[in-house]
Amino acid sequence: xxxxxxxxxxxxxxxxxxxxxxxxxxxxxxxxxxxxxxxxxxxxxxxxxxxxxxxxxxxxxxxxxxxxxxxxxxxxxxxxxxxxxxxxxxxxxxxxxxxxxxxxxxxxxxxxxxxxxxxxxxxxxxxxxxxxxxxxxxxxxxxxxxxxxxxxxxxxxxxxxxxxxxxxxxxxxxxxxxxxxxxxxxxxxxxxxxxxxxxxxxxxxxxxxxxxxxxxxxxxxxxxxxxxxxxxxxxxxxxxxxxxxxxxxxxxxxxxxxxxxxxxxxxxxxxxxxxxxxxxxxxxxxxxxxxxxxxxxxxxxxx
Amino acid sequence: xxxxxxxxxxxxxxxxxxxxxxxxxxxxxxxxxxxxxxxxxxxxxxxxxxxxxxxxxxxxxxxxxxxxxxxxxxxxxxxxxxxxxxxxxxxxxxxxxxxxxxxxxxxxxxxxxxxxxxxxxxxxxxxxxxxxxxxxxxxxxxxxxxxxxxxxxxxxxxxxxxxxxxxxxxxxxxxxxxxxxxxxxxxxxxxxxxxxxxxxxxxxxxxxxxxxxxxxxxxxxxxxxxxxxxxxxxxxxxxxxxxxxxxxxxxxxxxxxxxxxxxxxxxxxxxxxxxxxxxxxxxxxxxxxxxxxxxxxxxxxxxxxxxxxxxxxxxxxxxxxxxxxxxxxxxxxxxxxxxxxxxxxxxxxxxxxxxxxxxxxxxxxxxxxxxxxxxxxxxxxxxxxxxxxxxxxxxxxxxxxxxxxxxxxxxxxxxxxx
Numbered sequence: 277x278x279x280x281x282x283x284x285x286x287x288x289x290x291x292x293x294x295x296x297x298x299x300x301x302x303x304x305x306x307x308x309x310x311x312x313x314x315x316x317x318x319x320x321x322x323x324x325x326x327x328x329x330x331x332x333x334x335x336x337x338x339x340x341x342x343x344x345x346x347x348x349x350x351x352x353x354x355x356x357x358x359x360x361x362x363x364x365x366x367x368x369x370x371x372x373x374x375x376x377x378x379x380x381x382x383x384x385x386x387x388x389x390x391x392x393x394x395x396x397x398x399x400x401x402x403x404x405x406x407x408x409x410x411x412x413x414x415x416x417x418x419x420x421x422x423x424x425x426x427x428x429x430x431x432x433x434x435x436x437x438x439x440x441x442x443x444x445x446x447x448x449x450x451x452x453x454x455x456x457x458x459x460x461x462x463x464x465x466x467x468x469x470x471x472x473x474x475x476x477x478x479x480x481x482x483x484x485x486x487x488x489x490x491x492x493x494x495x496x497x498x499x500x501x502x503x504x505x506x507x508x509x510x511x512x513x514x515x516x517x518x519x520x521x522x523x524x525x526x527x528x529x530x531x532x533x534x535x536x537x538x539x540x541x542x543x544x545x546x547x548x549x550x551x552x553x554x555x556x557x558x559x560x561x562x563x564x565x566x567x568x569x570x571x572x573x574x575x576x577x578x579x
Numbered sequence: 580x581x582x583x584x585x586x587x588x589x590x591x592x593x594x595x596x597x598x599x600x601x602x603x604x605x606x607x608x609x610x611x612x613x614x615x616x617x618x619x620x621x622x623x624x625x626x627x628x629x630x631x632x633x634x635x636x637x638x639x640x641x642x643x644x645x646x647x648x649x650x651x652x653x654x655x656x657x658x659x660x661x662x663x664x665x666x667x668x669x670x671x672x673x674x675x676x677x678x679x680x681x682x683x684x685x686x687x688x689x690x691x692x693x694x695x696x697x698x699x700x701x702x703x704x705x706x707x708x709x710x711x712x713x714x715x716x717x718x719x720x721x722x723x724x725x726x727x728x729x730x731x732x733x734x735x736x737x738x739x740x741x742x743x744x745x746x747x748x749x750x751x752x753x754x755x756x757x758x759x760x761x762x763x764x765x766x767x768x769x770x771x772x773x774x775x776x777x778x779x780x781x782x783x784x785x786x787x788x789x790x791x792x793x794x795x796x797x798x799x800x801x802x803x804x805x806x807x808x809x810x811x812x813x814x815x816x817x818x819x820x821x822x823x824x825x826x827x828x829x830x831x832x833x834x835x836x837x838x839x840x841x842x843x844x845x846x847x848x849x850x851x852x853x854x855x856x857x858x859x860x861x862x863x864x865x866x867x868x869x870x871x872x873x874x875x876x877x878x879x880x881x882x883x884x885x886x887x888x889x890x891x892x893x894x895x896x897x898x899x900x901x902x903x904x905x906x907x908x909x910x911x912x913x914x915x916x917x918x919x920x921x922x923x924x925x926x927x928x929x930x931x932x933x934x935x936x937x938x939x940x941x942x943x944x945x946x947x948x949x950x951x952x953x954x955x956x957x958x959x960x961x962x963x964x965x966x967x968x969x970x971x972x973x974x975x976x977x978x979x980x981x982x983x984x985x986x987x988x989x990x991x992x993x994x995x996x997x
């Protein structure tokens with residue numbers, strides 16, 4: 277008793293300070309790793325910073341928001357932004373649907389089938405994006421691809437039409453990212469107390485109802501993580517687009533924001549403009565994530 | 580309060596300390612006559628013959644300069660931009676003599692990485708042998724930053740067997756080229772008339788130049804005529820957009836070499852690839868015709884330069900080695916090894932007498948070549964795919980020639996203004 281009784285004032289002060297102390301180690305790692313690059317990104321985005329400035333051929337100039345106004349006034353930027361948002365939204369929905377369906381399937385099938393399915397999914401997950409994209413392009417090659425040969429569509433170019441190309445790239449992205457969703461949700465489902473599902477069954481709920489009314493609400497925290505992860509992942513898509521559509525497709529029809537930033541800025545040594553695109557992307561992702569978390573919070577218990 | 584001001588001051592000092600780094604590649608001030616001379620040359624597929632020539636040059640140079648070793652490194656062409664950026668940013672690890680693509684020149688000069696070698700070229704006995712349009716391709720604002728080492732130009736390759744079978748003659752004008760291409764496609768539907776690609780910038784530019792247009796005025800009436808002529812070839816009756824809109828120049832080489840096209844616009848540097856294909860012995864080359872009969876469409880003078888880095892501590896040695904590699908003797912050896920066309924006029928005259936297959940290419944050079952704008956903005960125009968986007972927009976019917984050229988012209992002028 278005597279050991280904890282240190283007086284109300286000290287107690288209050290200690291209580292407010294302790295969390296800060298505990299956060300210190302994490303902050304020591306996170307601040308240099310995240311805040312400094314973000315600060316540099318923001319700084320570069322208000323400078324005229326090209327190769328000539330990096331290597332000292334010309335002085336670095338502060339140009340305020342010029343990079344941003346350049347960006348916003350380019351009609352291309354807006355069309356690429358819209359394409360990226362819609363493409364990412366579609367990818368998130370499909371990845372989640374596929375991942376969740378397979379996670380539920382995993383809980384229903386025999387042990388042997390579950391192993392096989394997990395192993396196949398892991399292989400897709402482990403395949404590097406570059407390799408995966410290249411292999412898929414072999415399959416869908418215009419003249420020599422297996423798919424065209426099987427379908428008898430020799431000479432059909434899968435990346436000629438804008439939507440075809442997006443669909444093909446989207447399939448590869450989903451193939452790469454559904455295993456994460458599947459494994460995470462499967463672990464979540466396995467951790468659910470069986471009595472609850474049993475109770476639902478006894479009350480006469482069919483599998484569809486017990487999935488939507490019981491499983492999904494109880495998995496909300498896990499689903500939130502998976503959704504946010506997928507949004508960030510799919511919004512920043514680069515490799516698959518770059519490899520499969522040859523750097524953005526015919527006349528740039530399949531550009532996404534990240535590829536656009538690379539092409540407009542970094543490949544052209546326009547580091548200032550590139551950083552401005554980076555800042556815009558970061559703000560969009562932050563906004564989407566915050567809104568999503570907000571909605572979740574409003575619709576139920578805290579996460 | 581005082582504490583807070585101090586805090587702000589510290590933060591401000593920290594922030595300014597964290598500003599993006601800038602290095603000034605100033606001249607080093609020293610000019611050492613001994614030590615290691617570092618040289619960067621491009622790595623190329625099948626580099627062995629090039630390496631043998633360079634080895635001979637290094638031995639000759641080391642014999643003439645006591646106490647000097649020449650260290651040659653071959654850098655990958657694909658990652659050259661990163662290597663050069665690194666060399667400009669960190670003078671300690673930079674080379675003294677470099678080989679670089681002539682379209683990259685302006686960007687490197689703008690970065691302050693290359694030394695002015697105008698005086699060296701003027702004082703060099705063989706310097707006068709360099710054609711003016713070639714020297715201009717390595718000159719920025721009146722200052723020479725490079726010695727054009729070799730050039731490559733493109734000319735029209737055609738299948739002699741197909742032409743004989745169909746009773747065709749090589750086209751004398753661009754309009755005839757289109758007609759001939761369509762005839763081939765019509766009579767032999769498994770062949771492309773002339774292999775063209777939506778990403779083949781240097782195949783399309785001669786059409787623009789032949790019509791009197793230029794990269795800096797893509798939406799002029801003349802340029803539009805050229806763009807129209809080229810994109811008319813990207814149609815189902817010659818090279819269907821489904822298959823050709825996304826082709827690069829390299830792909831057209833494969834198509835022609837593999838016997839899939841009646842004609843193609845290929846470079847002298849593609850000879851090995853074409854000879855290795857199924858068309859060996861079944862093709863001939865003529866200069867790409869211009870608008871009027873007997874004229875030649877101006878070709879793009881691609882090629883590589885040799886230059887001296889601004890921060891080299893061995894300025895004189897570097898210039899001497901550059902002149903040795905650029906001499907007629909070594910230019911001819913490089914031709915034998917790699918097929919690179921010499922930049923010295925007398926060397927080309929000598930070759931023309933020796934090798935008849937070079938005639939169409941040498942005629943093309945003699946008729947006058949064109950170059951991309953010598954401006955750091957060209958790098959951006961290239962990496963933003965301005966010209967391919969224009970061609971593809973027209974070829975796929977997503978945009979009219981007028982709209983596509985207007986868009987491209989705006990992008991070009993924005994990039995050149997910076």
